[in-house]
Amino acid sequence: MALENWLETIKKAKKTAIIQNDNRKVHFLFDDGQQMVEEYNTRTNVVTRRAWREKGKLGQDNGWIVEVGDPEPSKIDTLENFNIKESSSAPIVSRRITKLSLEWRIRNLEYPENVYSVTAEDDTIIIRTSNKKYYKKLKVPDLERIHLKPEQDRIKFTHKYNTLIITYDKPPALLQLEKEILNVVLSLPTREEGDPQCPTN
Secondary structure (H helix, E strand, O other): OOOOOHHHHHHHOEEEEEEEOOEEEEEEEOOOOOEEEEEEEOOOOOEEEEEEEEEOOOOOEEEEEEEEEOOOOOOOOHHHHHOOOOOOOOOEEEEEEOOOEEEEEEEOOOOOHHHEEEEEEOOEEEEEEOOOOOEEEEEOHHHHOOOOOOOHHHEEEEEEOOEEEEEEEOOHHHHHHHHHHHHHHHOOOEEEOOOOOOOOO
């Protein structure tokens, strides 16, 4: 999707909303055919999940790609048919959003905190270890959509229970954008799960 004004893109999308288990689920259908689903906690109005429907090069449906929240488990792990499984100790990255920050949690990293460095480089955040055992580039789509690059002084990290937790303080432009998008979301006709289908906005 072209990085036009993200707020206008959200406003122009066809949207439906439903309340389910204390979550406000909003489905977006964009002009270019892409689909996005966001889930907001109804008490905090913070996004707890964001996923995009992935299309293959030949137009086939590749399922949902999770941007925020825990990754989707594989629908069918064909390797298990051959008794081959991905190591349960492999690092796993998940994203969270809070009111004031973006957050990444990378589980299964056993090295002590002083081994890690987390740096803003161009349009990514890069994690390195001084023992050269781990290297990871993290994209920040929330910033990409408003044409901002990560700033080093907004990054903090800590390590506990074999998990590296990286937080990025939201810049004012992102906080303002999220506020305006939330206003759009809260204005949508919304039905409770099990109610008759409400119209698309």
